[in-house]
Amino acid sequence: MHEVDVIVIGAGAAGIAAARRLAAHRLSVAVLEARRRVGGRAWTAHVAGLPLDLGCGWLHSAEENEWGAIAQELGLTVDPTPPPWSRRALEAGFPLAEQSDYAAAWARLYRRLAEAADEKDDRPASDFLDEGCRWNPMLNALSSYINGVELDRLSVVDFSNYHDSGVNWRVVAGYGTLVETHARGLEVALDCPASLLDHSGRRVRAVTPRGEIVARAAIIAVPPSIIAGEALRIEPTLPDKLDAAHALPLGLADKLFLRIDEPDDFPAETRLFGATDRVATGSYHLRPFGRPLIEGYFGGRFAQKLEDEDAFASFAIDQIASLLGENMRKRLHPLAASAWRRDPFARGSYSYAKVGHADARAVLAAPVDNRLFFAGEACSLNDFSTAHGAYRTGVKAADEVLAALAGRAVHRRAGTR
Ligand SMILES: Cc1cc2nc3c(=O)[nH]c(=O)nc-3n(C[C@H](O)[C@H](O)[C@H](O)COP(=O)(O)OP(=O)(O)OC[C@H]3O[C@@H](n4cnc5c(N)ncnc54)[C@H](O)[C@@H]3O)c2cc1C
Numbered sequence: 001m002h003e004v005d006v007i008v009i010g011a012g013a014a015g016i017a018a019a020r021r022l023a024a025h026r027l028s029v030a031v032l033e034a035r036r037r038v039g040g041r042a043w044t045a046h047v048a049g050l051p052l053d054l055g056c057g058w059l060h061s062a063e064e065n066e067w068g069a070i071a072q073e074l075g076l077t078v079d080p081t082p083p084p085w086s087r088r089a090l091e092a093g094f095p096l097a098e099q100s101d102y103a104a105a106w107a108r109l110y111r112r113l114a115e116a117a118d119e120k121d122d123r124p125a126s127d128f129l130d131e132g133c134r135w136n137p138m139l140n141a142l143s144s145y146i147n148g149v150e151l152d153r154l155s156v157v158d159f160s161n162y163h164d165s166g167v168n169w170r171v172v173a174g175y176g177t178l179v180e181t182h183a184r185g186l187e188v189a190l191d192c193p194a195s196l197l198d199h200s201g202r203r204v205r206a207v208t209p210r211g212e213i214v215a216r217a218a219i220i221a222v223p224p225s226i227i228a229g230e231a232l233r234i235e236p237t238l239p240d241k242l243d244a245a246h247a248l249p250l251g252l253a254d255k256l257f258l259r260i261d262e263p264d265d266f267p268a269e270t271r272l273f274g275a276t277d278r279v280a281t282g283s284y285h286l287r288p289f290g291r292p293l294i295e296g297y298f299g300g301r302f303a304q305k306l307e308d309e310d311a312f313a314s315f316a317i318d319q320i321a322s323l324l325g326e327n328m329r330k331r332l333h334p335l336a337a338s339a340w341r342r343d344p345f346a347r348g349s350y351s352y353a354k355v356g357h358a359d360a361r362a363v364l365a366a367p368v369d370n371r372l373f374f375a376g377e378a379c380s381l382n383d384f385s386t387a388h389g390a391y392r393t394g395v396k397a398a399d400e401v402l403a404a405l406a407g408r409a410v411h412r413r414a415g416t417r
Pocket of ligand 1: 009010011012013014015032033034035038039040041042054055056057058059060192193194195221222223226231232253254255338340345346348349350375376377378384385386387388390
């Protein structure tokens with residue numbers, strides 16, 4: 001049996017941030033990672049010579065985002081081009097006059113949600129739609145991209161807690177590449193899922209297919225879906241944590257990358273809406289970074305359906321051809337698609353709080369007995385669903401470990417005197 005100071009379970013943005021912090025303080029750290037790669041939901045796949053972010057892509061709240069500074073330290077280029085959603089969309093199927101009308105509906109909804117955040121009882125965001133408004137399906141589709149769920153499952157309180165500076169940048173080599181590069185030098189046991197964390201004894205004990213490991217403390221940095229489904233069991237059971245994890249499911253957002261022939265026919269960094277009259281639609285980012293690509297985005301129940309049917313590429317090509325012409329069919333070539341719900345180590349894309357349960361984030365994040373600590377985007381009160389939120393919770397958990405272990409050392413010294 002191997003013994004270390006701290007076990008970190010999960011090598012996503014949160015686990016890596018935690019492990020680096022602890023290692024910098026000369027603690028021995030074992031990072032256990034279920035997949036054969038680090039990064040978790042930060043994942044840059046390299047296909048046809050192109051770095052494709054199948055998970056996070058945008059440095060949200062970029063000017064405040066720690067990953068921006070880390071990218072600079074690592075010599076990775078950050079591109080400050082504003083995102084396509086901050087500019088007008090392609091007019092195919094969505095004339096400019098309609099775009100303004102839609103933007104006004106969006107602004108009205110946002111204003112009402114902000115006002116409702118102070119109400120005593122939480123409510124689903126769908127309560128604040130204009131009844132019968134022509135833009136409701138599209139507002140729902142947008143919510144499914146942003147939150148992973150449609151407005152009927154979106155908690156107004158949780159949504160209002162989210163902080164967004166409105167500045168969004170990207171890493172040219174990929175957000176996943178950035179997170180992976182930041183992990184270099186750490187000892188990470190890959191392909192090593194922890195199935196049990198036992199905290200009944202003097203030391204905490206993690207069980208993996210490769211053996212057991214004991215430590216003075218553990219940081220659990222897996223998605224709440226893994227805790228809720230007990231793919232990682234914690235013994236003795238922590239009912240508050242299980243309830244909190246169940247109250248914070250992962251919504252679904254999936255990406256598809258298509259290579260496009262003769263890309264110069266299309267404006268770079270532009271958005272194309274697949275349809276404006278239904279929830280079941282994709283949104284398409286034309287030529288990100290000027291590359292010969294279309295990046296499709298799908299969310300919520302519709303993404304689930306497309307995952308189930310393995311139909312991202314066929315659906316997207318049909319939709320794009322219906323807007324830009326039938327000859328598009330032979331110009332588009334599928335490169336890669338995500339399927340985050342199917343992924344056994346994520347089971348979704350990013351957390352949302354069930355209506356009435358925004359406080360579950362603080363419950364999930366709270367330490368237990370000063371030796372079990374929790375990290376991951378779902379533990380963030382204001383930056384959930386992001387890679388920088390995950391990073392911050394990892395650093396916070398590591399600081400809590402450092403304080404706890406220092407406290408215990410002082411305690412022991414005081415006891416011996
Ligand atoms: C399609 C998509 C688009 C996104 N876009 C953005 C964006 O533009 N900007 C942004 O900031 N965020 C975005 N996000 C969200 C962002 O990727 C996540 O919030 C962040 O990466 C989560 O980091 P984490 O460390 O909390 O969790 P994860 O990255 O999920 O890390 C948890 C780790 O735990 C591992 N694990 C699971 N079970 C076990 C086990 N039993 N034992 C050991 N290891 C285990 C997993 O394999 C994983 O590596 C996006 C996500 C998706 C899916």
